[in-house]
Amino acid sequence: MDFAPVIDGFGVVLQPENLLFCLIGVTVGMLIGVLPGLGPAATVAILLPITLTVEPVTAIIMLAGIFYGAQYGGTITSVLLRLPGEASSVVTVFDGYAMARQGRAGAALGIAAIGSFVGGTIAIIGLTFFAPLVASFALDFGPPEYTILALLGILLVASVGSGTLVKALIAAGIGLLLATIGRDGFTGSERFTFDVLQLSDGIDFVPIAMGVFGLGEILYNLEDRNNNTKAPTKVTKVLPSKAEIKQSSGAIGRGSVIGFFLGILPGGGAVLSSLAAYAYEKKCSKNPERFGQGAIEGVAAPESANNAAATSSFIPLLTLGIPANATIAVIYGALLIQGVTPGPQLVEDNPDIFWGVVNSMYIGNVFLLIMSIPLIGIFVKILQVRAAILAPITVLITLIGAYTIANSVFDIFLVCLFGAIGYLMKKVGLEPGPLVLAFVLGVLLETALRRSLILFGGDPTGFIGRPISGTLVAILVAVIAFPLIAKLWKSKTKQKELV
Amino acid sequence: MTTSPTRRLRALAGVAVLALGLSACGGGNLGSDDSGENFPDGAINLTVGQDPGGSTDLIARALANPVSDDLGVEVPVLNRPGANGALAAKELASKSANGQELMVMNLSLVAITSLTVPEDDAINLEDYTVITGISEDDYVLVSNADSGLNTIDDLKGAGALNYATTGTGTGSQLSSALLFQLAEIDGTAVPFDGGSPALTAVLGNQVDVASIQLGEAMPQIEAGTITPIVTFAADRNEFLDDVPTAVEEGYDVEVAQARAIVGPKDMSQDVVDQLREAFTKAFETDAYTSFNEQNLLRPQELDGDELTEVWNQSVETYRQLTEEYGIDLGSTE
Amino acid sequence: MTPDRAETPVGGEPESVEELVAQWEDEKPPASGPLTNVATGALVALLGVAGVIGSRSLGLGSTSQPGPGTWPLVVSVALIVLGVLLVARARTAGFGEKFSVDSWRVVAGLASMIAFTLLIGNIGFEIPAALLAFFWLKVLGNEGWRSSAVGAVLMPVFFYLIFVTLLKTNIPHYF
Incomplete structure (x- = not known):
């Protein structure tokens, strides 16, 4: 392995602007994680217009920072308020809140920060060695391989969502149909534009993401649910004791490894891995009855796992060009807008971006560790800002931000329209994630499929005839059987999705 | 609802400060909306109808700095990709002709894309004011070095071939379609989005050959991973003097990409002259000339009238050739 | 916001994981059919x-x-x-949420955004932003008159500072 680009990547990260944006990303991410309501996907979507004004590498460093910062931020409310800010922190509630009631909130948050740091760092090391391995096959990835990869990505994300497969696929289908609007790249003819000039080049990704994720969630939150505001528990001593660190070191290590591997699986991500790490810790503990009563391992394991998974879920994005979850799909969209197509060629073509982003995660995790401890007090204060005040601020940022992307009022209308669609989808039980993901992958999927068919002279069996695409087809078939297994597993662990 | 108003307000201010700090880092002046008599009045927007990172974008950025220095105003490069640049061109046509709005126009948009779209959608040079020509970029037909396809005769003997183009309505598509037609090679066009994916398709043996802009192909040619077969230039390129042109091989295919700076129709001569002078100075800077050399671009720094004549000639030639050989470059619905 | 629910969480403090999950289930709005x-x-x-x-x-x-x-x-x-x-599979495909009496708030919220969008091209963003902020604070957020009024003034000022003064975006503005 050639380490020169890895070192150069550090040069990229250490530029003051990138350091600053990494810091902003991590801080905003933690903040968003603390505030219940908006998830990381919505936050990344709402902040997209800001990232368009900076270099691609800076933009993705910040967006990545938001993503893993949010993983940690969600922990704070789980521990102090028994309200998980993010779905990936749901299990942390069990022992974290118990610890808080015993007056050990500081230790819980401290161990979560250390676990997040270790988990994140282990995953980055894995990413550093794993990614170039996949990228060495890069040139063998042609249109047929991309076709199957894109299909695989959409199917995987659809199959592990919280709803049923039919509904997830419907959402994905709508996303694919939306992606066909605009001028056809092969023939130049306009499709489904209804003679609207603004549609002739297709719908922008940004208004869709901002609308479906951002405004959709804000509108959804207007209907009262889970608004119990409680005074947060006092945080006294933040650092865990030596004994506590020793007690949880094994849990941190195991959680990191579980998180890393589950995070690689498209669709797996942070939620599943935190559940798996908690379940595993409880199962192999000598006295499992302590879990739920304030066992520090019960905080350390899932927190290490969700941060490791957040990091390793960048592997399918950066090496195969497949977003593993909704937030990564928004980051993918941001990269496309910047003219960077994530995929097997990324390491070769844009080593600065690839290694810049990977290495920024080391720095980001250091920021996370350093800042989490002094900032906990500030975050506790922010928890007292009520949703009623935050909502209009977020709405205005979204609407004004939507205008500034292309200086177009039409885009604000689009954001409102997709906000309404996002809200309605939630009401009827359709997840917005697969829609946005399918929209992002739609153009890639269609063009790759059409190129493949031209190359094969119209013979669809050509997909099986090539070694890599043949293997991918086999995986695709396996994936269609996967949701059944996942469902069984899920009903066993009784996962509770909290919005 | 037990929170006191003052505490709520303090919290509100806290959020405001935080969001302010966050947004402050967005940076960048997105333009100015003022217009006036004195030119230049504020930033001059240089629009590029392609994604960032492509040849057109790089050229625009190489010129924007020295022009900005000369005129003493910002010259931001704005990417407005879509429909081979037609979208940006249409927007430009409707803007005020005060010299504050310029665009890098591609010959392929005027001469080739217009052959593939309905007449109403075609971009016509007459609807713009040409400030200055910039440079020309040759196309070269390349194959994978391991494929054994080194000459046109090899292609003829290879049976049915797939060739990658850099998109519908590009010089890449026109040049290879013409060559395959004239040499009676059985080929299927596979459109990609730009030179880099087309090149990757050749490197990965997804397609047999591709017509690519010379600057984009050169690093791989030098690395020996791809073999140049012919160029579509008028003369042999000094950096590739052992590679014949298509014309030398007996096939009358001469296609190149060229670029020019244009503004909306009916700009005042005074403003055009000032801009032309600023760009001419930019062309002479060391940084720009070495940029041209690095990217194998041949300067074509003609004035408006000369450039219009040269380009109109290309438009006519391409139209005749496609009609004569019955080449269909895409939908004409 | 229903005050009684805000003050006393349903079911009190849960003692076990199972109780906690059951409590979350209880707090969920009624499912659609x-x-x-x-x-x-x-x-x-x-x-x-x-x-x-x-x-x-x-x-x-x-x-x-x-x-x-x-x-x-x-x-x-x-x-x-x-x-x-x-x-x-309508019976087994999983359900969303019933539309509730609170759903009018969503319609009102959406309407305020569309009104904002319609106005912004004509009179700039400041006045529509103040109106939207006041509506969201007072009507949708149940804030008091005073903090709603203060918020409705502060927010446009704050966004003016960011988007006009600082970022110099082209957002239409009246002042």
Whole structure:
């Protein structure tokens, strides 16, 4: 392995602007994680217009920072308020809140920060060695391989969502149909534009993401649910004791490894891995009855796992060009807008971006560790800002931000329209994630499929005839059987999705 | 609802400060909306109808700095990709002709894309004011070095071939379609989005050959991973003097990409002259000339009238050739 | 916001993981029924039918030379199949949430955003932003008159500082 680009990547990260944006990303991410309501996907979507004004590498460093910062931020409310800010922190509630009631909130948050740091760092090391391995096959990835990869990505994300497969696929289908609007790249003819000039080049990704994720969630939150505001528990001593660190070191290590591997699986991500790490810790503990009563391992394991998974879920994005979850799909969209197509060629073509982003995660995790401890007090204060005040601020940022992307009022209308669609989808039980993901992958999927068919002279069996695409087809078939297994597993662990 | 108003307000201010700090880092002046008599009045927007990172974008950025220095105003490069640049061109046509709005126009948009779209959608040079020509970029037909396809005769003997183009309505598509037609090679066009994916398709043996802009192909040619077969230039390129042109091989295919700076129709001569002078100075800077050399671009720094004549000639030639050989470059619905 | 729920969480402090999960389940709004799924499925199938008609007019091409309509046709047919499948499985396909008496708040919120969008091109963003902020604070957020008024003044000022003074964006502004 050639380490020169890895070192150069550090040069990229250490530029003051990138350091600053990494810091902003991590801080905003933690903040968003603390505030219940908006998830990381919505936050990344709402902040997209800001990232368009900076270099691609800076933009993705910040967006990545938001993503893993949010993983940690969600922990704070789980521990102090028994309200998980993010779905990936749901299990942390069990022992974290118990610890808080015993007056050990500081230790819980401290161990979560250390676990997040270790988990994140282990995953980055894995990413550093794993990614170039996949990228060495890069040139063998042609249109047929991309076709199957894109299909695989959409199917995987659809199959592990919280709803049923039919509904997830419907959402994905709508996303694919939306992606066909605009001028056809092969023939130049306009499709489904209804003679609207603004549609002739297709719908922008940004208004869709901002609308479906951002405004959709804000509108959804207007209907009262889970608004119990409680005074947060006092945080006294933040650092865990030596004994506590020793007690949880094994849990941190195991959680990191579980998180890393589950995070690689498209669709797996942070939620599943935190559940798996908690379940595993409880199962192999000598006295499992302590879990739920304030066992520090019960905080350390899932927190290490969700941060490791957040990091390793960048592997399918950066090496195969497949977003593993909704937030990564928004980051993918941001990269496309910047003219960077994530995929097997990324390491070769844009080593600065690839290694810049990977290495920024080391720095980001250091920021996370350093800042989490002094900032906990500030975050506790922010928890007292009520949703009623935050909502209009977020709405205005979204609407004004939507205008500034292309200086177009039409885009604000689009954001409102997709906000309404996002809200309605939630009401009827359709997840917005697969829609946005399918929209992002739609153009890639269609063009790759059409190129493949031209190359094969119209013979669809050509997909099986090539070694890599043949293997991918086999995986695709396996994936269609996967949701059944996942469902069984899920009903066993009784996962509770909290919005 | 037990929170006191003052505490709520303090919290509100806290959020405001935080969001302010966050947004402050967005940076960048997105333009100015003022217009006036004195030119230049504020930033001059240089629009590029392609994604960032492509040849057109790089050229625009190489010129924007020295022009900005000369005129003493910002010259931001704005990417407005879509429909081979037609979208940006249409927007430009409707803007005020005060010299504050310029665009890098591609010959392929005027001469080739217009052959593939309905007449109403075609971009016509007459609807713009040409400030200055910039440079020309040759196309070269390349194959994978391991494929054994080194000459046109090899292609003829290879049976049915797939060739990658850099998109519908590009010089890449026109040049290879013409060559395959004239040499009676059985080929299927596979459109990609730009030179880099087309090149990757050749490197990965997804397609047999591709017509690519010379600057984009050169690093791989030098690395020996791809073999140049012919160029579509008028003369042999000094950096590739052992590679014949298509014309030398007996096939009358001469296609190149060229670029020019244009503004909306009916700009005042005074403003055009000032801009032309600023760009001419930019062309002479060391940084720009070495940029041209690095990217194998041949300067074509003609004035408006000369450039219009040269380009109109290309438009006519391409139209005749496609009609004569019955080449269909895409939908004409 | 219903005050009694805000003050006393349902079920008090849960003692175990199971109780906690059960409590979350209780706090969830009522689920929508199979009828919503039937309506959704029918709507999706209709969208698919419209897509098929649109694709045909675009030109379907062939498998060796796919036309502009080929892919939209594939997606539209898939939507029809999925829509029908959802109707058929309406009882087991999982439910969303019932529309509640609170849903008017969403309509009102959306209407305020559309009003904002309609006004911004004519009178700039400041006044619409103040109106929107006041509406969200006072009506949707149940804030007091004083903090609503203060918020409605502070927010546009704050966004003016960011988007006009600092970022110099082209957002239409009156002042």
